[in-house]
Amino acid sequence: MTGESSTSRVSKSVDRPGAEDLSSAPGAGRLRAAASLGAASVRAAASWPVRQATTSFVLPAVLLLFFLSIFPLLVSAYLSLTRFQFVPGGFALRWVGLANYRKLLVGIEQSHFLGVPKPPTIVGWLLFGLAASVLLAFVVRGITSASGRRGVVGRTVFAVVAGAGIWLAVRTLTPGGFPGTLLITLIYVVVGITVQYWLGLWLAFLCAQEVAGRRFFRVVFLLPMMITPVGIAYTFRILMDLGKGPFAPVWRALGLAEVSWANYAWGARLVVMLGDIWQWTPFMFVVLLAALESLPAELSEAAMVDGAGRWQSFWRISWPQLIPVTSTLVLIRMIEAFKIIDMPNVLTNGGPGTATESLTLHAFMSWRTLDIGGSAAVAYMLLFVVTFAALSYTNLAHRRLAEAA
Amino acid sequence: MKQRCSVLLVLILLVLPLMAATPAASQAKQFDGVTVNVLTFTGPQIAEPLQRRGPDFGKLTGAKINVITVPFSDLYQKILTDLATGTNSYQAFVFDPQWMADFTTPGYLEELTNRVKADKALQWADIGAFFRNFSATYGGKIYTVPLDGDFQMVYYRSDLLQQAGLKPPQTWADYMRIAQTFNKKDLNGDGTPDFGSCIAKKRNAQSYWMIWSVAAGYLQAKGTREGSFFDSDTMKPLTDNEAFAEALRVYVQTGQYGPPDELNWDVGDSRSGFVTGRCALSLDWGDIGTLAIDPKTSKVQNKVGAVILPGSPRILDRKTGKLVSCTVQRCPYATGGVNHAPFAAYGGWSGAINKAAPSKVKDAAYAFLSYMSQPAQSNVDVTIGITGFNPYRVSQFKNLSLWLKAGMSQAAAKNYLGAISASLTSPNMVLDLRIPQNQRYQQIVLDTAIAKLLAKETNIGQAMKEIADGWEAITNELGRDAQLRAYRESLGILTK
Numbered sequence: 001m002t003g004e005s006s007t008s009r010v011s012k013s014v015d016r017p018g019a020e021d022l023s024s025a026p027g028a029g030r031l032r033a034a035a036s037l038g039a040a041s042v043r044a045a046a047s048w049p050v051r052q053a054t055t056s057f058v059l060p061a062v063l064l065l066f067f068l069s070i071f072p073l074l075v076s077a078y079l080s081l082t083r084f085q086f087v088p089g090g091f092a093l094r095w096v097g098l099a100n101y102r103k104l105l106v107g108i109e110q111s112h113f114l115g116v117p118k119p120p121t122i123v124g125w126l127l128f129g130l131a132a133s134v135l136l137a138f139v140v141r142g143i144t145s146a147s148g149r150r151g152v153v154g155r156t157v158f159a160v161v162a163g164a165g166i167w168l169a170v171r172t173l174t175p176g177g178f179p180g181t182l183l184i185t186l187i188y189v190v191v192g193i194t195v196q197y198w199l200g201l202w203l204a205f206l207c208a209q210e211v212a213g214r215r216f217f218r219v220v221f222l223l224p225m226m227i228t229p230v231g232i233a234y235t236f237r238i239l240m241d242l243g244k245g246p247f248a249p250v251w252r253a254l255g256l257a258e259v260s261w262a263n264y265a266w267g268a269r270l271v272v273m274l275g276d277i278w279q280w281t282p283f284m285f286v287v288l289l290a291a292l293e294s295l296p297a298e299l300s301e302a303a304m305v306d307g308a309g310r311w312q313s314f315w316r317i318s319w320p321q322l323i324p325v326t327s328t329l330v331l332i333r334m335i336e337a338f339k340i341i342d343m344p345n346v347l348t349n350g351g352p353g354t355a356t357e358s359l360t361l362h363a364f365m366s367w368r369t370l371d372i373g374g375s376a377a378v379a380y381m382l383l384f385v386v387t388f389a390a391l392s393y394t395n396l397a398h399r400r401l402a403e404a405a
Numbered sequence: 406m407k408q409r410c411s412v413l414l415v416l417i418l419l420v421l422p423l424m425a426a427t428p429a430a431s432q433a434k435q436f437d438g439v440t441v442n443v444l445t446f447t448g449p450q451i452a453e454p455l456q457r458r459g460p461d462f463g464k465l466t467g468a469k470i471n472v473i474t475v476p477f478s479d480l481y482q483k484i485l486t487d488l489a490t491g492t493n494s495y496q497a498f499v500f501d502p503q504w505m506a507d508f509t510t511p512g513y514l515e516e517l518t519n520r521v522k523a524d525k526a527l528q529w530a531d532i533g534a535f536f537r538n539f540s541a542t543y544g545g546k547i548y549t550v551p552l553d554g555d556f557q558m559v560y561y562r563s564d565l566l567q568q569a570g571l572k573p574p575q576t577w578a579d580y581m582r583i584a585q586t587f588n589k590k591d592l593n594g595d596g597t598p599d600f601g602s603c604i605a606k607k608r609n610a611q612s613y614w615m616i617w618s619v620a621a622g623y624l625q626a627k628g629t630r631e632g633s634f635f636d637s638d639t640m641k642p643l644t645d646n647e648a649f650a651e652a653l654r655v656y657v658q659t660g661q662y663g664p665p666d667e668l669n670w671d672v673g674d675s676r677s678g679f680v681t682g683r684c685a686l687s688l689d690w691g692d693i694g695t696l697a698i699d700p701k702t703s704k705v706q707n708k709v710g711a712v713i714l715p716g717s718p719r720i721l722d723r724k725t726g727k728l729v730s731c732t733v734q735r736c737p738y739a740t741g742g743v744n745h746a747p748f749a750a751y752g753g754w755s756g757a758i759n760k761a762a763p764s765k766v767k768d769a770a771y772a773f774l775s776y777m778s779q780p781a782q783s784n785v786d787v788t789i790g791i792t793g794f795n796p797y798r799v800s801q802f803k804n805l806s807l808w809l810k811a812g813m814s815q816a817a818a819k820n821y822l823g824a825i826s827a828s829l830t831s832p833n834m835v836l837d838l839r840i841p842q843n844q845r846y847q848q849i850v851l852d853t854a855i856a857k858l859l860a861k862e863t864n865i866g867q868a869m870k871e872i873a874d875g876w877e878a879i880t881n882e883l884g885r886d887a888q889l890r891a892y893r894e895s896l897g898i899l900t901k
Binding site: 083085086087088089090091103108111112116178241242243252257258259260261262263348349350351352353354355365366367368369370371 | 478479481482485486489507510511512597598607608609610664665666668669841842844845848849853856857858859860861862863871874875878882883
């Protein structure tokens with residue numbers, strides 16, 4: 001065997017995962033032993049450093065991931081099944097099984113986590129009926145189409161969970177009912193991302209035009225993203241203080257001195273969402289601006305030549321090209337948005353009542369009183385929700401949008 | 406020449422260390438090179454006097470005092486996490502003595518009994534008996550040095566009440582009448598309508614103490630040992646009955662005469678509101694009394710009166726859960742048929758030492774806490790509003806000159822100290838909850854239920870059930886017998 005053939009053999013085994021294992025498989029070993037046992041040993045010894053190189057390069061990253069992500073995840077899973085208690089000499093973690101989860105789903109924390117349900121109104125029934133029909137059609141379409149068994153199972157699971165979520169929303173948002181931290185978080189995510197995306201897109205579109213002062217506005221629009229989130233929350237707290245804040249005279253002039261958003265669940269939620277939108281729109285803006293500016297001008301110019309207006313050019317030519325970016329942007333933002341805590345914590349402490357409390361704040365408040373098991377259980381429920389939402393989004397929307405684009 | 410120089414050099418080398426050593430030896434201080442990290446809450450209250458006096462203490466003893474602050478709601482877990490994980494970043498804490506059960510059970514705190522006994526400068530006997538026995542002591546051993554005295558009282562605008570011919574409130578019904586009288590009137594001459602009552606009702610702040618100040622007079626009548634949180638025989642919560650329902654009704658009703666965004670007010674807001682003349686009444690610890698004399702911020706100097714917490718002519722019948730009229734038997738400590746139950750909310754900020762700290766550092770930490778509490782420092786600090794320290798020494802109640810020097814009129818000083826003394830000496834004083842994981846009972850269950858009620862998420866019946874169910878669940882989780890024993894011990898009831 002020449003040196004060249006030896007090299008090519010090594011490179012092949014590296015290129016093809018698992019190929020190096022064939023060389024050490026019992027059958028292959030016996031054949032080679034029959035031909036030349038000594039030569040094989042030499043070759044194996046020579047290729048050993050190369051074979052180990054893959055592991056050596058990957059191992060640090062794997063270890064880092066294990067210690068920073070997997071290990072805490074496993075520990076927190078264990079914590080969610082225990083109760084923290086002080087005992088002489090320190091503390092003890094007592095195994096309680098699923099008690100912390102039971103407390104959230106059917107126990108004393110149920111109204112806090114899931115909310116207070118009431119019988120739906122006629123409108124509620126209609127909305128739920130509509131949503132259930134859409135979900136049913138979605139499952140039936142999966143069965144009739146050639147999406148495979150896995151696809152049908154995925155669609156069914158999504159439909160059941162989404163249906164349960166909609167049923168919870170219909171029952172807790174009905175008069176007399178009250179949403180829990182789970183639904184409040186979902187409201188923050190859905191409303192926040194929707195507004196942030198369209199506002200960010202609009203600002204990006206404006207700043208992509210050849211208008212005077214656009215560089216100045218680009219920097220100004222980015223400012224909220226550079227401020228620490230707690231700083232933003234405190235700024236909003238001052239701004240929204242309608243008794244002493246800068247808008248107090250306007251509020252009084254409008255005859256609303258006796259009215260405060262802090263007393264109303266939806267008023268407080270609106271203020272929290274406003275702060276969140278102000279904080280995160282720049283993220284959408286900066287990514288969409290970069291995407292808009294990287295679009296080839298030829299297509300738009302050709303459309304203009306064909307008589308398309310600016311509006312048509314944007315909707316028919318530019319926006320479809322932004323869909324892959326949009327899809328990724330929404331996915332990233334969605335995962336982040338589920339973790340909202342600073343705004344409600346600083347602005348309202350989760351109040352009035354529990355009206356503005358997100359899941360992360362719920363977990364944080366339990367942790368503050370060292371109810372570590374309860375806190376970990378809330379955090380795990382959040383993890384399940386985020387994972388389900390991200391997986392569903394990836395499978396049902398992200399991939400299709402990317403493929404369509 | 407060369408030889409002379411050598412001799413001179415040798416002499417210099419010999420003398421130099423002596424020169425250096427002699428003054429240093431005379432300046433050597435007890436805690437030179439010792440650093441003490443003291444953890445407390447983000448001020449300015451409490452942190453301010455520690456930060457101000459830390460360098461003074463350093464000059465005297467050589468110790469370096471680092472005051473580290475965290476938000477109040479994080480303080481409990483911050484200290485316990487540091488101790489439980491063995492990080493031991495902090496050697497001393499200025500915290501809530503209510504939490505002591507969670508600190509002493511695992512043995513995280515240094516016992517101070519012997520140090521206190523040997524410390525004459527501390528003048529231990531001068532500290533009020535309640536603060537010595539309740540705030541500083543757990544299981545018969547001393548663990549903390551009191552730095553503050555805490556009782557909740559009602560503050561009123563003495564000038565307004567005098568003009569209107571009204572007396573300070575004796576009952577919660579009186580409180581409502583006064584609040585209604587002054588609500589929506591301009592109380593500070595700025596041309597805008599002000600408020601009849603300002604109470605901190607923000608969630609996760611101080612609301613859960615405020616509601617208990619209202620409820621105390623309805624729940625406890627037969628003296629401190631009766632307790633107001635649980636039945637001391639069964640550990641059943643006293644929060645699902647007609648008396649607590651009435652307290653909740655009163656608490657919610659005060660909102661009618663409060664600022665529109667009262668649900669977002671903590672004590673910082675209510676204190677600021679009162680001293681700037683925007684409120685006719687307020688419910689607070691001793692802080693308003695001293696903040697009101699600060700000429701920089703106060704618009705109500707010498708216009709402030711304080712009174713023991715209003716009481717109730719009706720009291721809980723624990724057998725039936727009904728609200729019944731006071732009689733001599735039912736309310737043995739009632740005044741004029743009104744049962745007052747002053748609430749020692751919180752118990753007063755106190756200093757404690759990490760048992761795991763090196764012994765020299767523990768010595769320095771104790772010396773600092775003692776220094777802060779000694780009359781020379783404490784008698785000044787309790788008269789300054791921003792310190793957050795309220796009177797807790799006998800001498801501070803007797804020596805009026807301290808208060809006159811701080812800017813209070815004689816009448817205001819007598820009134821202010823009188824209200825605290827009346828609370829402190831009341832045989833029906835209500836002790837704050839001091840059992841394992843009391844934070845979960847109060848800061849989570851009680852606070853959340855009250856916040857939901859104020860926000861109209863729930864009604865009074867639902868709120869009472871939520872508190873009772875939540876407390877029962879925690880008691881069952883942690884062990885009813887153990888919790889009952891701790892509760893009885895906190896009330897001074899012996900358990901067989």
